[in-house]
Amino acid sequence: MSDFPAPDTFFALRPGPAAGTGPAGSPGLRLTVHDLGELVLPSGRLEASDPFTLLGEGLVVQVEPGRYPVRVTVADVSDEQDGSHLREAYLSVVLADGEVAAVEPVVPEGADGPPEAGAAFGVPVDAGTVAFADADAVARLMPDGDWYEEVFDDGTDTSWFALTDSPDHLREGSANILLPGARDGENVVISHSGWGDGFYPLVRTVAADGTVLGLHLDLLVALPDEDDD
Structure with missing residues (x-):
């Protein structure tokens, strides 16, 4: 991502046409926003990752411990704008209400400082998914052994793969799943990652008074016309 978008060209959580x-000649990709429930963050160490390849090794950002809404902004990318081709454009954790004054990079744990101008820390994706979870809960609750066979794809309707692909859980392409052995709601919230594999920046929206309003994985779908390729 060469430059950070201005607030009026950053479309996370903004339903309607993305100008x-x-x-x-169109008014812009039509966006819809879907509620994925709450993310439980007992430690406040929010991890962003590709859950099927790097869970427990993702970017970690500190926020106030608590429970926060998670929403996915979906773009209709069909030429006809008839809903026939949908792609996830942003996965967002809502930290506070307010009007967005700026879109900024985040500085995750372990970073020496902010990224270079116009750059961002982000999430490498190799399984077509992104997710948010509590980093401490992942370390504490995920089992020893083969996560793929024991958790991700254990052959049941409650496996992570099955729930993510189920249109009857939340929406096809998204899931909100309790971590194994969770006692206090510790969970992972998953979404398909727009066009699939790649590298997706983690950014934050900020109000004029400095309040951080949200953290967003920008899945690089709702881009200006000249960036569509």
């Missing part, structure tokens, strides 16, 4: 994106 300046989509087919030429």
